[in-house]
Amino acid sequence: MMIEVKINGKPAEVPAGTTILAAARSCGVNIPTLCHHEALEPFGACRLCLVAIDDAGRQSIVAACNYPLEHSGLVVETGTSAVWQARKMSLKLLLARCPGVKVLQDLAREWAVDTKDLLLTEDRGEECILCGRCVRVCREVIGKSAISFAFRGVERRVSAPFDQEPDACLGCTACAFVCPTGAVKVIEQNGRRLIAPWHSNLEQVACKECGRAVAPLKMLAHLRGLAGEENEQAGEGVFCSRCRRLKTAAAVTALPEVKFPGPFMIP
Amino acid sequence: MEQIIDKYRGDSTAMIAILHDLNAAFRYLPREALEIVSDRLSVPLSYLYSAATFYRSFDLEPCGEHEIQVCLGTACHVRGSERILDALSRRLGIKPGETTADGKFTLKRVNCLGACALGPLVSIDQKHHGHLTIHQAERLLEAYKDEHD
Ligand code: SF4
Ligand code: FES
Ligand code: FES
Numbered sequence: 001m002m003i004e005v006k007i008n009g010k011p012a013e014v015p016a017g018t019t020i021l022a023a024a025r026s027c028g029v030n031i032p033t034l035c036h037h038e039a040l041e042p043f044g045a046c047r048l049c050l051v052a053i054d055d056a057g058r059q060s061i062v063a064a065c066n067y068p069l070e071h072s073g074l075v076v077e078t079g080t081s082a083v084w085q086a087r088k089m090s091l092k093l094l095l096a097r098c099p100g101v102k103v104l105q106d107l108a109r110e111w112a113v114d115t116k117d118l119l120l121t122e123d124r125g126e127e128c129i130l131c132g133r134c135v136r137v138c139r140e141v142i143g144k145s146a147i148s149f150a151f152r153g154v155e156r157r158v159s160a161p162f163d164q165e166p167d168a169c170l171g172c173t174a175c176a177f178v179c180p181t182g183a184v185k186v187i188e189q190n191g192r193r194l195i196a197p198w199h200s201n202l203e204q205v206a207c208k209e210c211g212r213a214v215a216p217l218k219m220l221a222h223l224r225g226l227a228g229e230e231n232e233q234a235g236e237g238v239f240c241s242r243c244r245r246l247k248t249a250a251a252v253t254a255l256p257e258v259k260f261p262g263p264f265m266i267p
Numbered sequence: 268m269e270q271i272i273d274k275y276r277g278d279s280t281a282m283i284a285i286l287h288d289l290n291a292a293f294r295y296l297p298r299e300a301l302e303i304v305s306d307r308l309s310v311p312l313s314y315l316y317s318a319a320t321f322y323r324s325f326d327l328e329p330c331g332e333h334e335i336q337v338c339l340g341t342a343c344h345v346r347g348s349e350r351i352l353d354a355l356s357r358r359l360g361i362k363p364g365e366t367t368a369d370g371k372f373t374l375k376r377v378n379c380l381g382a383c384a385l386g387p388l389v390s391i392d393q394k395h396h397g398h399l400t401i402h403q404a405e406r407l408l409e410a411y412k413d414e415h416d
Contacts, residue, residue: 148314152320159316161298162316166312
């Protein structure tokens, strides 16, 4: 079923269930986001995507990323002063928690947020804004749920169970990849991969050619499993991407030269 | 352990109920227990840890023999339960959330025991004591100590 919505005065038609964010983007209206990620379920944690809606006279400010459009007639405004005030407040709250995080500082500058009453620092300090992207990617995409939110209120944090090295972690670093703030630190040293905040510590497989670390054994075994291959050979005959490329190139150059017919000979 | 899980027929929606029963049986949630639950219910360990740290009624460290809960829900709070908590904390020589060295008492702040009309409310071993003054709360504790020595 298609439903009608008006975004910044422009009428649009979208399938029922589309979020305000997706609807806005489909007609070229940009809404800032931070905890949202295209590959993940909406979570509504950062409140930077706030917009004003008018639903048959009932007005409110809602998070665009997780507000599904279910019936026609909603009027959405993405840039009113009330909306900006609310977004700036959300940003200030995030900055109060994480005064050293660059993405937040940049946004504050871009939005001309008054940060006089905040102590912005160079030193990074707390970097996790509790956006839940790492938790969601581990659950929804990797299917491992090695980490989760723990505790509540001001103590809320993302952690591995018991704050100890998680059995379920493959060392894939999808969490670090989606983290918007750089809070998930990955360290590779001495043939091991460490994911600092979760205390993950995984053995890496070395490239058969150059000996450089390629990927954690556990992750390769998981991938082989997905591909229906035997797990025992997970770490065998693995090349790093550079050596693999060189080998392929060498193999290709070694092929006998092929004569192609000239361009005008196509019948 | 197995009994508790079997009681709920390995139903993963009963996760919280199972944790409650385990917490009561062991007086906390040992990691090994959560690992078994995770296995039997096919629920990731991280979910269990999340729930175990979210709700105040679960413990991750062994509790004392007697559990004193001081309610700091809104209704009790406005009636001064914070000061009762302070008084009991001083008397026991431990901070909220801690257990006395002899393993007898655990002091906890909880978030509304659901009997707001009785506030300020203190519950010892699940028995509610309402409308307490600081003095009464202290006497209650002493009486309890004597009784169980
Ligand atoms: S670690 Fe990064 S991705 Fe995970 S919740 Fe914190 S900020 Fe978000
Ligand atoms: S992007 Fe919508 S709340 Fe974070
Ligand atoms: S606030 Fe104490 S019982 Fe509800």
